[in-house]
Amino acid sequence: MNRKTQSSAEIALADYDEVFRDFAGKNLAKIFNDFVRSTGSGGACSSCGCTDWVVVQGPPNGLTGLKYYSVDTGAVEYNQFTPMVIAKCRSCGMSRMHDTGLVHHWWKGRDSKEEV
Numbered sequence: 090m091n092r093k094t095q096s097s098a099e100i101a102l103a104d105y106d107e108v109f110r111d112f113a114g115k116n117l118a119k120i121f122n123d124f125v126r127s128t129g130s131g132g133a134c135s136s137c138g139c140t141d142w143v144v145v146q147g148p149p150n151g152l153t154g155l156k157y158y159s160v161d162t163g164a165v166e167y168n169q170f171t172p173m174v175i176a177k178c179r180s181c182g183m184s185r186m187h188d189t190g191l192v193h194h195w196w197k198g199r200d201s202k203e204e205v
């Protein structure tokens with residue numbers, strides 16, 4: 090099926106099949122917390138200074154992300170999707186996003202003895 094006729098959901102399922110399969114049934118909030126602790130990318134909210142974050146949950150065994158369109162030089166629109174872990178500040182609601190593919194890559198390379 091041509092990418093310009095596929096829905097963003099169909100593209101996500103095709104492009105991120107491994108991420109969907111690997112993260113199905115896992116605690117994404119714990120994985121993300123381990124990721125930010127390991128990479129030092131946590132920290133305080135840039136808006137209010139709070140350090141209490143919550144991961145926005147998607148559907149069961151699903152992923153949150155960005156749905157968008159891109160346009161080529163022939164003015165053809167293409168559906169696009171990028172899975173993102175969305176973390177929201179519990180105090181002011183400011184949200185930030187981390188590429189789920191990168192979190193997944195880190196998760197696959199972590200110490201296999203760690204259970205998530």
Ligand SMILES: [Zn+2]
Nearest residue numbers: 134137178181
């Ligand atoms: Zn905040």
